[in-house]
Amino acid sequence: MNSHLLDGRYRILTVLNTEEVTQTYLVEDTSLPNSKFVLKQLRPPSNNPQTLKILRQLFASKATTLQQLGQEHNQIQKLVTYFEEKEEFYIVQEYIPGNPLTEEVLQGKPLREDQLISLLLEILEILVFVHVRGVIHRDIKPANIIRRQSDNKLVLVDFGIVKEVIITGIENSEYVPDEQSHGNPKYNSDIYALGIVAIAAIMGLQTNEISSLKNQKNQLTGEIIWHNKTIEVTKKLEKILNKMVRLNYRKRYQYATEVLEDLKQLTNHEYDQQKQNQKKLWLMLSGIAGCITLGIGTWFFQPPKPISNAQKLYKQGVSKYEGGKFQEAIEDFTQAIELDSQNALAYNRRGDAFYRLGDYQKAQADSSQAIVLNPQDANAYYDRGFSLYELGKYKEAIADYTQAIKLDVKNPFFYYGRGLTWIKLKDNKKAIGDFSKAIAVKPDYTEAYLQRGILRRRLKLRQAAIQDFDAVIGINPNDAKAYYQRGLTQVANQQKDAAIKDYTNAININPKYIEAYLNRGDIYSDQGEQLEATEDYNKILQINRKFIAAYIHRGLHRFSFGDYKGAIEDYNQALELNSKDAAAYNNRGNAYLEMGNKKAANEDYSQAIAINSNYDLAYYNRGIVRARVGNKKGAIKDFQKAAKLFQRKGEKDSYKDAQKEIANLQNSAPLKTTRAISGKREKN
Incomplete structure (x- = not known):
């Protein structure tokens, strides 16, 4: 080299x-x-x-x-x-001349509390800057914090975001929380790592003792136990450090700003205590005159005003929102808005909570108010775009996403949202263009690859679709959806063995992936693998007894090897769950037809048509029954209706079948029209 x-x-x-x-x-x-x-x-x-x-x-x-x-x-x-x-x-x-933080901590000597707080405040200020720009450091540890020789300031070095492109995971696992080690880093993963550094510093640990720290856990909660009587730390700082290293990231501090705020309040509290002690001393020495003097002095030395109630309520709401308590979050944001009607962020966040609860009208209204208060807030346009999307107002959503992009051209999520909306407007070219822009801005944006791949598959651009799904799997080998979608594409390419492998991978990652079981079962059924197919359909019903498609598909599978009675039982189960399922009636009619019960078959086909007057398969199948019972005129009418519907849908083979039946009926006596053919089936 x-x-x-x-x-x-x-x-x-x-x-x-x-x-x-x-x-x-x-x-x-x-x-x-x-x-x-x-x-x-x-x-x-x-x-x-x-x-x-x-x-x-x-x-x-x-x-x-x-x-x-x-x-x-x-x-x-x-x-x-x-x-x-x-x-x-x-x-x-x-190259930064200076010393790593390992020379200040991890030396077997504990830091004083004031030293630690000063250290944390400086590092957290840098992390706030980093996180606001959408970046997670991923490798916070003393060796990656340098005390710069020129000005004695701390410098953050060696971000893990570049290294993790090449290798998955960070080697120094003692500083890494569970969610990051599982490939799902959060902003507060950095807070956890910094919390471990802080605890090690206040305890006076050495480098080789860090790994044992994470093993000192409460047997019930899994939280790290580190404090004892020999460690000099106030209750308030202990509480802050514990919250920094919570095992569950949802219970941890969500943002570096929250830790900063609590640390600053802690230092302000100590300052107030110092002033109170001064006040007592002055009262003893100076009497009433001392009180007057103290009043002036206290006003002069008063610490910064505490954070307003509106801000506190807003932060409470954010914490509850992040914890999935959306209704409670709405209550906090509403109170914050009542105290400060100009709080655009509170409107924005409350809109997000309404969106999560499915109240898209209120979500749209809140995003609109956030835009009125801050017309330069790209995120508010983005949020309103999603609400409009859910309300079916696709053109208005496009306008909002476009405005968001104008305000921030490098935000991949804005392009992604607009891409989803173009699909609804059936402008596939623009949708693919937006997903491609999102990927260009954020090359590891797996959802953008996935949606572009799905769209390409539907457009029969199968090789390009497979490349997109390959890209997702290359970035995240544990993305079950990518394997599933690639499996669908492999089926379209007649690569059924490859599809089975993909569905199996999806199931291994997500053992409750019902759609993967369903599609794998269908391939097994088509290949005549009776036992394997049955196992897949049965597995779905173990997971969800009310999944109608599993009964329909298992019924079709049973029908395929002559178990017509078993097929009818499955269709009966499907109809118990949904009495308006036209496919279940149509398929049950086929089973009755094969068993020779033409009356029951005719009733089921007629019921399917009553539910769906454009049900081509049911018309075709009822035509078969009518032909068998000698109703030539009725049969021709049904086949003509089926042919018209098949032609409209572009189903050429089925259209030819219907025309052939019409020709046979028109050229033969009524009693000779019955033929040993099965009815056409449909899968839900």
């Missing part, structure tokens, strides 16, 4: 760190004398062209994001450049 210049300019000076798939070096830029930079080499786990293509897009996106963060904040390590060479990825970062 030292034998050539990386990117034609960087010469390695020394190795800083070596890991399985990453190497870190101190390098110099040969075009800048006496320069020093940190260069990180990332080795992809595979040289598969499709995988590399996806990784390349992700790498560029994450590196660009990190580059912007460093440019906008002085306490974030700057990313100088990034490049690819020989199918390996590189990032070049600012």
